[in-house]
Amino acid sequence: MRGADLIAQKLHQAGSQYAFGIPGGEVLALMDALNLAGLKFNLVKHENAGGFMAEGAWHGLARQGTDAPVVLLATLGPGVTNAVNVVANAFQDRVPMIFLTGCVDAAEAETYTHQVMDHQQLLRPIVKASFKASAGALNAMMDKAISIAMSGQPGPVHIDVPISVAESESTETQKAPNYGVRAAQLPFGDVLEQARDLLGSAQRPIAIAGVDAVNVDAGNEIEAFCEAYQIPLITSYKGKGLIPENHKLSLGGAGLSPKADKSLMPLLADADLVVLIGYDPIEMRVNWRNPWSEDTSVIELTPVLRSHGMHHVSHTLEGDIKPTLLSLTPEDETGVVPEESDWLRDRIAPAKDKLKADFAAEESGWGPATVFHGLREALPDTTVATADSGAHRILVSQIWESLYPRTMLQSSALCTMACALPLGIGHKMAKPEDPVVVFVGDAGLEMGLGDLAVLRDMQVPFIVCVLVDESLSLIELKQRANQNPNLGVDFSATNFPALAEAYGGHGVWVDDAESLKQEAKAALERDTFTVLACRIDRRAYDGKL
Structure with a gap:
């Protein structure tokens, strides 16, 4: 048994079912071991998206009674730096994520510098703990990492795995967790x-x-x-x-x-x-x-x-x-x-x-509030919604009526863009029977277009509602409020329906409430994703937030 196998088996023992990431030569043994241990490895297009898919899967599993850490895998150097944003999100949004990274052996790093950096020093401010895997101490390290990730306020724990530790035969065998069964803690007095x-x-x-x-x-x-x-x-x-x-x-x-x-x-x-x-x-x-x-x-x-x-x-x-x-x-x-x-x-x-009155649909019959009300009416109560950061997130979070926990997912602490689509994808992987609708602005969708390729390969019904206003509306509102000139917030329109078709999905422009409801219901019957490109005015959020 390799060191990588023991690490993966400890994660499986803790209940982990999914891992996400992009492989590099330094993590091939880890990726193979995760697969052999029973964790489904999912190839993503960017490490940041992989971390959000992991969070979405965690929520989906938790709704089914499984509370276990999720896994993000990244190779050394740029793989690690690409993931910094989503690791920070897991830290602030309280997500139990085990972040496995590959690294060169210490002796090698003394004379070989290509892509080599101190991963632990980079990540320590945004993780609950960071470990360097050592041969002979993998059981103890994994027990610590899993316990820390899941206890108190859950959060990310980083494990840097040298190549020799991952690929060499381990002197250890898998042991039962050393943290035992935890009793509930009650205040008293x-x-x-x-x-x-x-x-x-x-x-x-x-x-x-x-x-x-x-x-x-x-x-x-x-x-x-x-x-x-x-x-x-x-x-x-x-x-x-x-x-x-x-x-x-x-x-x-x-x-x-x-x-x-x-x-x-x-x-x-x-x-x-x-x-x-x-x-x-x-x-x-x-x-x-x-x-x-x-x-x-x-x-x-x-x-x-x-x-x-x-x-x-x-x-x-x-x-x-x-x-x-x-x-x-x-x-x-x-x-x-x-x-x-x-x-x-x-x-x-x-x-x-x-x-209710403040967040009603627009009297004109069309606008972002009408979009959110219309989709809530058209979609089943069990629908899981995700919202990207931006003006639309504030409005949809006030309008969308959630009947169950973990059915409105978003980055609510770090408030990062390009999170909604991978959050929805991860949830759909873990709980495929639930309809999913993603609310995203045009800039946010453009930031993470590669995620559509992951959706394409899943071949499941999935709705992406993109609010097309050709602006970073929330920032533009703040510019005007501060009497700053319009700068760096407006841009030209993208043909999102054409992009959806190019990625193997279905896309349609939507300009009225009735078409929106019809297209949403039709989307639930397709075996691919649907992009509902809802065109709204560039200043459509004025007075609504």
Whole structure:
């Protein structure tokens, strides 16, 4: 058994099923070993896209009950540097990714410099840990790497594998993991009793849930908790669907929309109790700093001690989110919404109505909001949506109604472009029965066109909705707001339907709501991807965000 085989077998032992990457000579043994161990290796067109496909697959598997790290494989030098962006995304967006890289042996590196650099020094600021594989210590190293990637807030762990370690016979045999079975951690003592008292006496409670609640699949527990105490819930964009967004207690997603904040911020300011459930403000824009006063009672349920300094907390319940929620939820009231309170009737219901009106479809009959509403109506409830960074992401995140967790995927912390298409591809690989629609701007799609070739080879129905406005609209809006001249944001149109055909898919221009719905339904019946190129005005997002 080679060292590469032991590394791959440890990943399979941990439940990993997928690996993504581009091979180079230094990682051929690793790629072969991953395949032999039972991980499906997927060739991608860029390492950045491979990392997002890995994240999409992780979400798809998690929705089926499998919580295990995903694998990104890159060769030395440019392979590693190409992946820096997506590794940073995994770090900020809390994705358990094992990043395997190849490297030359230390003795070789002393006199051979082609493509050689210190991968560990490059990556340490954006990974939870970085290891250099050593013969004789692979079991211990892999146990550490997997445990670190999955524990607390999950994240990427880097493993640099010298060629000789990967290709040589290992002196070790595979061992059982040394980290054992982990018991749930529950807060206890006076702070827990004080939290229960605050929940029982609050007249104007509100809750915010985020990525840490998503990552432990706490949706059912959150719904029962909110119903027991009549607590309305705001989620981060990545937390959409933690409770169904058609639920009377759901205020939908928030984080980047000033228009939505006008309805939500007054509720936070007036609440007498704020409950934070796996809420990490790394997903939120700057005005979510200190949205309530230091006099407000704030209970935080968190898997890790927070050090961000973004807001005041009065009671920290550090531990596992799901059992902590269960310990706070009265068993006899779980699943029952008591008689409506003044808070729900007089403040929450009007806020929900205002949000609905603010993000309604355009009265003109066409525009980005009409596109998002139209596709939500046309596609099944089980559809998984992904959104690229840009103006469209803010609007679709406010409009798209998610009924289940992990069904609106995006880069919500790093907020990088060219993520939506590979996120959707990865999810489709792991959970092919679910329809997928990708929302992307024209610049974002052009940034990652190679991913269409991966889609072509999958031969599955898949919808890419590209908003064609020939502009970096969000940046252009900021330019005008700052009274800067128009510079570096506008460009000419690309014929996306022709590109779709060239890549082996189907493409069509869309200019009206009825055609959009018809084309979306037809797309679900094809055995290839469909690009819906929706032409909108260059300033179509003005006043909508």
